[in-house]
Amino acid sequence: MSKKQQQLYFGLLLLSIPAFFFWHLMSGPTELPIISAFMDFLGENSSTDALILSEIRLPRALLAICIGISLALSGAALQGLLINPLASPDLLGVSQSGVLVAVLVLYYGLASLSWFIVPLAAMSGALIAVAFIFSLAGKYQGALTIILIGIAINAITSALTSLALNFAPNPFALQEIYFWMLGSLSNRSNNELFFAFPFMFLGWLLIFPRKHFLDAMSLGEDTALSLGFNLKRQKFLLILGVALCTGASVAVSGNISFIGLIVPHLLRPLVNNEPGRLLAYSAVGGASLLLLADTLVQNIPGPQELQVGVITAALGGPFFLLLIFKNRHLLR
Amino acid sequence: MSILIQANNLSWHINGAAILNDISLELRSGEMLGIIGPNGAGKTTLLKLLARITEPFTGTLTFLDKPYHDIEANAFAKKIAYLEQNAPVNWPLLVEKVIELGRSPYQNSYKKLTNDDHAAIRKAIHATGIDRLLGRTISTLSQGEKMLVALCRVFSSEPKVILADEPIATLDPYHQLLIMELLQEQTRADQNHAAIVVLHDLSHAARFCDRLVLMHEGKIVSSGYAEEVLSSHNLREFYKINCYSDFAQGLIQPLNRI
Numbered sequence: 001m002s003k004k005q006q007q008l009y010f011g012l013l014l015l016s017i018p019a020f021f022f023w024h025l026m027s028g029p030t031e032l033p034i035i036s037a038f039m040d041f042l043g044e045n046s047s048t049d050a051l052i053l054s055e056i057r058l059p060r061a062l063l064a065i066c067i068g069i070s071l072a073l074s075g076a077a078l079q080g081l082l083i084n085p086l087a088s089p090d091l092l093g094v095s096q097s098g099v100l101v102a103v104l105v106l107y108y109g110l111a112s113l114s115w116f117i118v119p120l121a122a123m124s125g126a127l128i129a130v131a132f133i134f135s136l137a138g139k140y141q142g143a144l145t146i147i148l149i150g151i152a153i154n155a156i157t158s159a160l161t162s163l164a165l166n167f168a169p170n171p172f173a174l175q176e177i178y179f180w181m182l183g184s185l186s187n188r189s190n191n192e193l194f195f196a197f198p199f200m201f202l203g204w205l206l207i208f209p210r211k212h213f214l215d216a217m218s219l220g221e222d223t224a225l226s227l228g229f230n231l232k233r234q235k236f237l238l239i240l241g242v243a244l245c246t247g248a249s250v251a252v253s254g255n256i257s258f259i260g261l262i263v264p265h266l267l268r269p270l271v272n273n274e275p276g277r278l279l280a281y282s283a284v285g286g287a288s289l290l291l292l293a294d295t296l297v298q299n300i301p302g303p304q305e306l307q308v309g310v311i312t313a314a315l316g317g318p319f320f321l322l323l324i325f326k327n328r329h330l331l332r
Numbered sequence: 333m334s335i336l337i338q339a340n341n342l343s344w345h346i347n348g349a350a351i352l353n354d355i356s357l358e359l360r361s362g363e364m365l366g367i368i369g370p371n372g373a374g375k376t377t378l379l380k381l382l383a384r385i386t387e388p389f390t391g392t393l394t395f396l397d398k399p400y401h402d403i404e405a406n407a408f409a410k411k412i413a414y415l416e417q418n419a420p421v422n423w424p425l426l427v428e429k430v431i432e433l434g435r436s437p438y439q440n441s442y443k444k445l446t447n448d449d450h451a452a453i454r455k456a457i458h459a460t461g462i463d464r465l466l467g468r469t470i471s472t473l474s475q476g477e478k479m480l481v482a483l484c485r486v487f488s489s490e491p492k493v494i495l496a497d498e499p500i501a502t503l504d505p506y507h508q509l510l511i512m513e514l515l516q517e518q519t520r521a522d523q524n525h526a527a528i529v530v531l532h533d534l535s536h537a538a539r540f541c542d543r544l545v546l547m548h549e550g551k552i553v554s555s556g557y558a559e560e561v562l563s564s565h566n567l568r569e570f571y572k573i574n575c576y577s578d579f580a581q582g583l584i585q586p587l588n589r590i
Contacts, residue, residue: 083422209441216436218423219485223416225385227489228409228437272469273423 001272009270013284017065020291024061025053027298029305032057059193060185064294065287066193067185067253068263070200070245072286073279075260077207077242078130080214080275081235082137084146085268085327088260089246091320092146093153094129095257098250099181100157100164101125107164115195123199123247129153130239183256183309185294192252199248204283206241210234211276218275256309258316259286265323334361334396336493336526337412342381342391351377353550355391359493359526364519366541367530368561370571373547375530376417376497382528383414383495395493409437413491417498419482424471427481431456434488456487460514476507483514494518494527501532508533512540534575538562539582546570558582 001009025034032052040050075088089095098121105111105121136149161181168174213234216224225231249256263285264278271277293311300306337359344352352374359365367375380386381393384400393400395411403411413434421430434456435449445453457463462480470478479499486494496515500508512529519527531537537544538558546554546561548570554561559579567575568590576585 212436212439212441215429216433218421218425219430219433220416220420220422222380222383222385223414226383226409226412226414227433228406230405272426272429274425274429275423 016288024295067249068286068290069283071259072263072282074242074245076264076282090257092150095255096157097129098122098125119251122251126247127243182307183254184307196248196252203241203244214275340392344389363542365528366537366544369547374550412493413486415496421470424469434485460484496529534584
C-alpha cells in the first residue's frame, strides 16, 4: 500500500464519521428535523426538537464516537504490545473485569457516594486485569497463552458478576447491574459523556505517543530495549492508557464487544502492518464503526430497540472465528 | 588504540545458578572480537549484558570509560547496536520500515524522519546492497535476506559498536561470507568502530575475528589470537572434538568427537 493510497483510505475513513454522525442524529424513535432543531438549539430557543437534539441525540452520537475511538485504540495498543492479532480488551477479559468491579460498587451501594465512583471502579477493574495478564504471560506471550488467560479471566469475572447478581439486595440493584452487561448506548445523557470523556481523553494521550515504541516492539523486546526504549515505562503507560480507555467506556456503555478486535485487524493491511500507524487508523475506524452500528440498531424495525452490543457481537463472533481459522498455525 | 568497552569481573546469576562467573574483557577500537564456546557457555547472556539488555549484574561495565548506568538510554542506543539471533520481525512489515526502526534512538514521539535520518538510511542500504529488497514484505524474504535487512537496520543507527549474536548460524555459505565481510568492513571503516560477534563457525571465527574469547560454563577460559584460542588442546578440552586446523587458510574442520 503506497503512501498515497494510505492517505486516500484515511481520508475516506475520516469522512465517514460526519456522514454516519448525521445519519445517527437523524435516527431514533421520533422524526427529528435536524436543521431546524439545530437552529433552535443555537438560538437558545427551547423547543422540544432542540431539547431532543441536545439532551438525547447529540450525547449519544458523541459517546459512540468517543467509545469507538477508545475501544479500537485499546485493541490496537494491546495487539501491538502483545504482538498478537487476537488480543483485544473484551477477549482478554479486561472489559468484563471492569464490569465486575463496577457491579460490586453498585452492589454495595457505593455508587451513590460520588459520580466518579463507578468509572473509577470500572477503570481499576480493567487495570487489574491488564496487569494480571502481563504478569501471568510474562515473557512467553504466545498467542495461545494469552487467549487462554483471557478465557479464564472472562469466566471468573462473569461468574463473580452472576454471583453478585444472585445476591443483589433489591430488584432495583438488579436492574442497575443488568445495565452493565448489555453493552448499549441508549438513554445516555450529557452527564455520562462529561464524566467519561476526560478519562478516555487521558487514555488517548497515553496511547498515541507510544507509536514508535509499538513499532520497535515488532522486533522483539530485546531489540526494542537496544533501540533505547525504556520498556517498563512504555509498557506501564500503554497499559494505563488501555485501562483508562476501556474502563471509561465500560463505565458508560457496558461491555460492547469486538470493536477492539475487528477494527485494528481490518485496517492493518492499510498501514502495511505497522503497529504504530495503526493507532490513528483504528481510532478513526472505531469511531466510524460504532457510530454505524449504533445507527443500525436504531433503524432496525422491531418492538424494542436492540442493544448495540448485540450487533457488534453478532458481527464480531463470526469474524473472530475466521480470524482463528486464518491464524490457526500460530495457535498450535 | 583506545578501549571502547571494558568489562571487569562480570557475574550474573539466575535462581542461584551462576550463568556468568567473573568475566573480564575489553573491546578495542577497530577490532572485531569473536566470542566462541559450546552451547550453554553463556555467550548470549554475556552479549546481552554488554548490550545492556540484561540487568542487573555484578562487576563493572564501561563504554569509553563511562559506567553503563551513567549513560542515558537513547545515547547508549546511538553508540551500541544489538543484532539479535535470527533477527525476528513479528509483524510482516515492509523492509524499509524495519530499516527505519534503526533510527529510533534519534527520534521522539512526534518528529518525522529528518534529512539526517534519510541520509543514514540511504547509506546503510547502499552499504548492504539491499536496494532490490525495498518494497517487499519481510515475511517473504529468505533467512539470509532477513539477516541482511537486520544488519542494514543496525547500520542505519550509525553505531560505534555492533554486538551480533550468531548472525550467520542459519545462513547459506554465500550469506555467511557476505554478513561477515560487511561486519568486518564496518569495523575497519573507522578507527572508532568495533564489533563483538558470537559465532559457532570456528573457521569464520579464525578468519574474520581479530581476537577470540573462548567461553566455557560461564567463564572465559582462553582469549587472544585464533592460533592460541583454537589450539587443539582447547578444542579437545572444551569442545570435546578433534579438528584439522590450517590457520593460514582460516580453516578449522571438526573431525570427530572425543
